[in-house]
Amino acid sequence: xxxxxxxxxxxxxxxxxxxxxxxxxxxxxxxxxxxxxxxxxxxxxxxxxxxxxxxxxxxxxxxxxxxxxxxxxxxxxxxxxxxxxxxxxxxxxxxxxxxxxxxxxxxxxxxxxxxxxxxxxxxxxxxxxxxxxxxxxxxxxxxxxxxxxxxxxxxxxxxxxxxxxxxxxxxxxxxxxxxxxxxxxxxxxxxxxxxxxxxxxxxxxxxxxxxxxxxxxxxxxxxxxxxxxxxxxxxxxxxxxxxxxxxxxxxxxxxxxxxxxxxxxxxxxxxxxxxxxxxxxxxxxxxxxxxxxxxxxxxxxxxxxxxxxxxxxxxxxxxxxxxxxxxxxxxxxxxxxxxxxxxxxxxxxxxxxxxxxxxxxxxxxxxxxxxxxxxxxxxxxxxxxxxxxxxxxxxxxxxxxxxxxxxxxxxxx
Ligand code: ATP
Ligand code: MG
Numbered sequence: 001x002x003x004x005x006x007x008x009x010x011x012x013x014x015x016x017x018x019x020x021x022x023x024x025x026x027x028x029x030x031x032x033x034x035x036x037x038x039x040x041x042x043x044x045x046x047x048x049x050x051x052x053x054x055x056x057x058x059x060x061x062x063x064x065x066x067x068x069x070x071x072x073x074x075x076x077x078x079x080x081x082x083x084x085x086x087x088x089x090x091x092x093x094x095x096x097x098x099x100x101x102x103x104x105x106x107x108x109x110x111x112x113x114x115x116x117x118x119x120x121x122x123x124x125x126x127x128x129x130x131x132x133x134x135x136x137x138x139x140x141x142x143x144x145x146x147x148x149x150x151x152x153x154x155x156x157x158x159x160x161x162x163x164x165x166x167x168x169x170x171x172x173x174x175x176x177x178x179x180x181x182x183x184x185x186x187x188x189x190x191x192x193x194x195x196x197x198x199x200x201x202x203x204x205x206x207x208x209x210x211x212x213x214x215x216x217x218x219x220x221x222x223x224x225x226x227x228x229x230x231x232x233x234x235x236x237x238x239x240x241x242x243x244x245x246x247x248x249x250x251x252x253x254x255x256x257x258x259x260x261x262x263x264x265x266x267x268x269x270x271x272x273x274x275x276x277x278x279x280x281x282x283x284x285x286x287x288x289x290x291x292x293x294x295x296x297x298x299x300x301x302x303x304x305x306x307x308x309x310x311x312x313x314x315x316x317x318x319x320x321x322x323x324x325x326x327x328x329x330x331x332x333x334x335x336x337x338x339x340x341x342x343x344x345x346x347x348x349x350x351x352x353x354x355x356x357x358x359x360x361x362x363x364x365x366x367x368x369x370x371x372x373x374x375x376x377x378x379x380x381x382x383x384x385x386x387x388x389x390x391x392x393x394x395x396x397x398x399x400x401x402x403x404x405x406x407x408x409x410x411x412x413x
Contacts, residue, residue: 001114039067045076047252049192056103070102074119092124110269121294132233153241157227167218253278273297314367316348321359
């Protein structure tokens with residue numbers, strides 16, 4: 001689990017603000033979800049045989065002896081919330097949420113045990129148009145963040161739930177013929193989660209998969225038409241993508257469209273956003289069958305992509321230095337008065353002793369453009385010294401004139 005230092009947190013905030021702006025331009029509404037759910041929600045919806053449920057969840061008994069889990073992903077909780085609050089039946093919804101997720105994985109660059117996601121979930125829309133909207137919207141987010149050149153879209157269709165299970169049988173038959181050459185995890189998955197084998201990172205297994213049957217050849221007509229429509233919409237907006245038959249997603253709930261936005265700039269942890277359609281999920285939480293589709297993006301990985309180019313903003317516009325006990329108290333009150341009028345002005349007050357020289361050094365590192373110097377003589381005369389930090393110019397003005405003067409100084413760039 002990582003600590004976020006001010007610069008990192010600023011990058012996260014920038015990403016979230018940018019994405020929030022795009023989401024609102026598509027009419028998506030933010031929701032808040034608990035960080036803890038009953039364990040059974042994830043084992044049922046994400047699937048017993050997935051990596052997440054098999055080995056990654058933080059699960060514990062609470063004081064009532066109930067098994068709870070720190071959420072490893074947001075979709076299950078969102079579907080539960082929407083169903084429990086009657087937000088799904090006969091309605092169309094576009095939701096988003098942001099916050100931490102928890103998975104007990106091996107920590108490494110781009111992979112943490114607590115990480116942040118922004119997730120989007122849509123309900124009540126069965127057609128390819130909403131899939132297209134999600135991808136066009138995501139593309140717009142990359143544009144707004146300035147990273148379209150470093151991400152690429154990989155798409156696949158898993159077909160209807162029936163087509164997927166036919167394919168599963170064909171795939172299992174193939175995997176049995178190469179069983180002894182597969183890695184251990186993949187051998188085990190033949191019976192538990194054979195589609196997941198396609199997602200294997202083991203090179204030898206990947207080579208063997210080159211000859212495996214392809215989902216694309218087993219798609220039902222409806223899923224095939226759905227996939228074609230989606231691709232046409234992307235072509236129309238000239239959004240580049242590749243169809244990658246190996247994209248299956250590790251979770252049980254997906255059908256039809258699945259996708260990942262990946263990058264080469266982060267080494268092995270290359271997926272920055274992933275999602276797809278989950279038309280069977282609402283029924284699984286006891287609702288009437290309702291189509292759903294969504295995605296989640298990893299903020300930690302996006303932040304790593306932006307890190308090099310991101311320019312942090314220093315915390316202050318104005319730094320107030322003071323000399324002597326009386327001036328120190330005065331400067332604190334002066335800052336309050338300025339904030340009453342200039343409510344976006346960022347003022348840092350020097351709250352400690354110190355020689356003027358060392359206070360001015362702090363003023364420089366604070367990023368402030370203006371320093372105010374308050375001394376006892378100035379207070380007696382109802383004045384303060386204003387110092388322009390870039391030029392070193394300084395002059396004295398009356399406290400009464402100060403806010404107007406500052407407002408003019410700071411609005412000039
Ligand atoms: P991966 O294949 O990298 O393990 P995943 O398929 O487990 O990813 P999802 O469950 O689809 O990931 O989560 C969506 C996004 O959340 C990922 O694309 C990634 O950006 C981010 N993410 C997932 N797990 C982690 C993690 N442990 N640390 C940081 N980010 C993560
Ligand atoms: Mg994972």
